[in-house]
Amino acid sequence: MKTLKTAALFILSLSLVYLGGCQASGASKQASTGAQTPAFQSSTLPGGGIAFPHNERIHLSTDQKWVASEGHLSDLIRLQWTAERAKPAIAWADEKGMDKTAIVSHDKANNPEQHDHKHISIETTMSPDGEHKDELFTRLEIPYDTDVSEIRTHSSNFNVMDGILRVAGEGHRDLQFAKTGEENETTPLWSLRADSSELAGNNTGGDFNVVRYSDEGEAIDSALFMKRSDGKIGVGTSEPQSKLDVNGDGISIREAKTPASSSAPGNKGDIAWDENYIYVCVAKDTWKRTELSSW
Template sequence: MKLKGVIVSLLVGAALGISAMVLGGSEMAASLKESPSPEGSMEIPHNERLHLSTDKQWIAAEGHLSDLIRLQWTKERAKPAISWLDENGQNKTAIVSHGKANNPEQHDHNHMSFETTMSPDGQYRDQLFTRLEIPYDQDVAEIRTHSSNFNVMDGILRISGTEGVPRDLTWAKSVDGNVTTPRWAIRADASEESGGNAGSNLQMIRYSDDGEALDSPFTIMRSSGNIGIGNADPQARLDISDDSIRIRESKTPESSSSSGQVGEIAWDNGYVYICVAPNTWKRAALSSW
């Protein structure tokens, strides 16, 4: 094998996690040997390292000369990958990028995926499984996780956006793996931030079976903290756009001095009760008409 071919094989096979030996000269070529891996490859002497450096920029017109490692697929279903193996030579993690799925009946994948093995005691023991996929050829990439939980430890999960853009946290129904239809969203809306803490109000949005937004049944104004039910511009601390409010359970205070907080309302078959001061109730009789 010519030295140039050896170097290319090393860069492809070694890829990430290798970072300190400079390639060059016949000495290096002579020290290479065939890997014991059943797939076949060139092996760098144990504990030796690759050191890759550049003074080039990432410029398309110059051929992106700063990409020191290039992995290319030359058949449409090929999958160039970087893999990590345990002490027994078993795959544990991998980074893969490819266009077509293994199964010709599946949709095109067109993504980079981060993969780790499934449980050694489960149905798909030791199989590499996509945990995170980042698609290409999309103006807005639909990044997905699979069989994964996302935890933020001692940090912040932040959803931000520019002026006039709603910021949503959405719950959706998934069909056929990748097709999703929204059901609910919590949104900081696109209302203008005009000063005085106005704008970017919090809303809850509900969606139809077809994924179309129906309305916003719940709103909190950022400027006042007013809560609107059935409206987007509440004028009181609680502003309800409906013709009735229901208190499901009845309650009868034992006396006018029973324990109670100001503003509590209760009812029974004969009266409506209102607590007008701490532990002070008044009532109004009910009658038929």
């Protein structure tokens, strides 16, 4: 009861302060224009409502903490839905009164046949020349009532301009490619991963993997592995013993090439082949070859 009385007194005081300010403002305007500015006006936007006088400002401040047991006294604006499909929103309209952007939070979808939304969303209008002309559409949604929030974007491209897109943490650090299913469920196909191997100094740990998944979303193996400590690369192995270690029974160089001579342009380590020889560049512009034969 004490809390309710305090809240009522606070609201009354805020109203009196605002009305007094408006009256003071109105008095100064009256002095210059001869007209009194009303404290509140009827909104001209569709649906009506109460409007503040044009160009007036709302200034809210607090010295209270966000403490649940004390009633979250620092929540200076609280929007509440009182029906299960209601959607409290803050909307921005253009000079013609047309909605262009909005922040919305709600529990259930308009359509009872859809799954519960349970999210806060940022919405912007679709193209004025498109199929859904001027329709507000969810671009970013952040679910609630979940320990791990699956943040989603829709019909949106994400650009980092002159900055960094960073994935950090202590476990696997994944950039994942997936397929979508019903009710926004996802099943991974590939992941680019800095793994959870211990960061033990000397550039060890956090090795890079290209992970492939089964149709059911289970990790199969690391198709490509790069060791951070020495840069060794493993194909089909996470323990490469050389700069390139292939865990398989063959490697293919698809295109034939015949160096014009033993001094043809080339870099040390280049390998080529044709129907008769295998060629190896042993030094700058220095080739050697070995003959191929049938058996």
